[in-house]
Amino acid sequence: xxxxxxxxxxxxxxxxxxxxxxxxxxxxxxxxxxxxxxxxxxxxxxxxxxxxxxxxxxxxxxxxxxxxxxxxxxxxxxxxxxxxxxxxxxxxxxxxxxxxxxxxxxxxxxxxxxxxxxxxxxxxxxxxxxxxxxxxxxxxxxxxxxxxxxxxxxxxxxxxxxxxxxxxxxxxxxxxxxxxxxxxxxxxxxxxxxxxxxxxxxxxxxxxxxxxxxxxxxxxxxxxxxxxxxxxxxxxxxxxxxxxxxxxxxxxxxxxxxxxxxxxxxxxxxxxxxxxxxxxxxxxxxxxxxxxxxxxxxxxxxxxxxxxxxxxxxxxxxxxxxxxxxxxxxxxxxxxxxx
Amino acid sequence: xxxxxxxxxxxxxxxxxxxxxxxxxxxxxxxxxxxxxxxxxxxxxxxxxxxxxxxxxxxxxxxxxxxxxxxxxxxxxxxxxxxxxxxxxxxxxxxxxxxxxxxxxxxxxxxxxxxxxxxxxxxxxxxxxxxxxxxxxxxxxxxxxxxxxxxx
Numbered sequence: 473x474x475x476x477x478x479x480x481x482x483x484x485x486x487x488x489x490x491x492x493x494x495x496x497x498x499x500x501x502x503x504x505x506x507x508x509x510x511x512x513x514x515x516x517x518x519x520x521x522x523x524x525x526x527x528x529x530x531x532x533x534x535x536x537x538x539x540x541x542x543x544x545x546x547x548x549x550x551x552x553x554x555x556x557x558x559x560x561x562x563x564x565x566x567x568x569x570x571x572x573x574x575x576x577x578x579x580x581x582x583x584x585x586x587x588x589x590x591x592x593x594x595x596x597x598x599x600x601x602x603x604x605x606x607x608x609x610x611x612x613x614x615x616x617x618x619x620x621x622x623x624x625x626x627x628x629x630x631x632x633x634x635x636x637x638x639x640x641x642x643x644x645x646x647x648x649x650x651x652x653x654x655x656x657x658x659x660x661x662x663x664x665x666x667x668x669x670x671x672x673x674x675x676x677x678x679x680x681x682x683x684x685x686x687x688x689x690x691x692x693x694x695x696x697x698x699x700x701x702x703x704x705x706x707x708x709x710x711x712x713x714x715x716x717x718x719x720x721x722x723x724x725x726x727x728x729x730x731x732x733x734x735x736x737x738x739x740x741x742x743x744x745x746x747x748x749x750x751x752x753x754x755x756x757x758x759x760x761x762x763x764x765x766x767x768x769x770x771x772x773x774x775x776x777x778x779x780x781x782x783x784x785x786x787x788x789x790x791x792x793x794x795x796x797x798x799x800x801x802x803x804x805x806x807x808x809x810x811x
Numbered sequence: 812x813x814x815x816x817x818x819x820x821x822x823x824x825x826x827x828x829x830x831x832x833x834x835x836x837x838x839x840x841x842x843x844x845x846x847x848x849x850x851x852x853x854x855x856x857x858x859x860x861x862x863x864x865x866x867x868x869x870x871x872x873x874x875x876x877x878x879x880x881x882x883x884x885x886x887x888x889x890x891x892x893x894x895x896x897x898x899x900x901x902x903x904x905x906x907x908x909x910x911x912x913x914x915x916x917x918x919x920x921x922x923x924x925x926x927x928x929x930x931x932x933x934x935x936x937x938x939x940x941x942x943x944x945x946x947x948x949x950x951x952x953x954x955x956x957x958x959x960x961x962x963x
Contacts, residue, residue, distance in 0.1 A: 578920070748874035751917060755909035764905050765896035769912070769930070776912040783920040795878040800922040800959040
């Protein structure tokens with residue numbers, strides 16, 4: 473037991489899919505149990521935070537942290553596990569880029585709580601009771617984590633050693649990484665450089681087996697609107713596929729399943745803003761014909777309005793890691809006129 | 812190139828108490844930068860609170876540049892390129908206008924007033940149009956007030 477590595481797996485603001493992904497590595501999971509003691513994994517094993525607090529700093533070999541950070545508990549545990557772990561892995565799209573919960577940055581805490589607890593047609597909350605961080609009862613004080621206004625990525629809160637994107641990370645990537653850690657522990661093999669992304673360095677188009685030719689589209693379609701040719705590039709068929717702005721490493725599984733890429737692997741190393749990159753690419757594949765010079769700016773705005781929800785399309789997984797990060801509020805101030 | 816020197820220099824301090832927006836102006840090398848140059852050598856008067864960034868083509872202006880400008884505190888971003896059918900690279904400006912149209916929708920979703928981003932065509936002979944565009948855009952952004960990202 474003593475020569476086993478210590479593994480922790482925690483969930484922040486996520487859906488639990490990443491936890492299942494780790495279970496989903498088939499018989500390799502037995503190998504994990506062989507090389508590792510799981511010290512903390514709320515979804516699968518009974519472990520208490522106070523046990524982690526009692527461990528010496530740096531004594532956990534590796535923590536896989538999935539989910540974004542959007543409340544005080546997520547942040548507290550992220551900081552605790554960082555202190556106790558030699559390696560901190562940002563596991564899954566939410567931890568790396570904010571993921572789907574990251575779209576919460578289009579709104580704020582107040583709007584979310586108001587809608588969920590009082591605004592829904594099915595909510596029956598006459599007294600408008602909204603969860604509070606502390607509630608006094610006759611039996612003592614009850615505490616709840618504080619929901620943040622802004623969804624954060626793991627690396628915006630603690631120092632991260634490796635990134636393993638994907639929604640969830642694929643079995644291959646998990647096995648590859650566990651193999652690296654095992655080799656390091658057993659044979660002293662070197663670890664990847666700090667900050668490495670455990671995935672490909674290229675874009676998804678490199679992995680995608682579809683035939684690619686000239687990209688010229690008249691309009692965009694949603695996947696259910698047309699019969700999709702399983703052999704031909706998605707984008708060439710007018711379906712918005714984020715493959716060209718997304719990191720490879722997942723094996724283009726969605727495209728094998730005849731669905732476009734939605735970008736869960738995040739941007740490649742050269743790109744800061746996955747959404748901006750895809751927006752640029754999509755705008756460029758719109759066909760230009762001889763009448764182009766006669767088109768007005770209104771015509772063009774109409775044409776591009778075919779993309780109904782650029783934010784939800786291009787930043788589906790990466791809004792908290794984008795350049796702007798969250799929704800802003802214009803405060804139109806009265807302008808001081810010259811006397 | 813003499814003209815955009817005013818733009819490269821640190822903008823003059825605004826009149827006491829009056830807020831001056833920070834504007835970023837992307838000019839394509841072939842038309843708009845020459846247009847800015849002409850405005851300069853013609854000594855056309857215009858506000859000086861803008862910085863010109865020359866790119867080879869307006870299509871070189873990656874949406875990332877615009878987002879970074881806003882994230883760094885620009886109050887308005889102006890993209891200037893060759894008129895339709897005049898692009899040095901044949902169709903760069905057509906791509907630009909599709910991108911900018913889409914980017915304006917995105918900026919609105921981010922909560923920005925989309926008027927903080929403007930695309931205009933300025934040819935090498937249109938020094939006066941450069942001046943007019945700068946003046947008008949400066950007024951628009953002044954009306955809108957400071958970039959909400961820098962407001963906090």
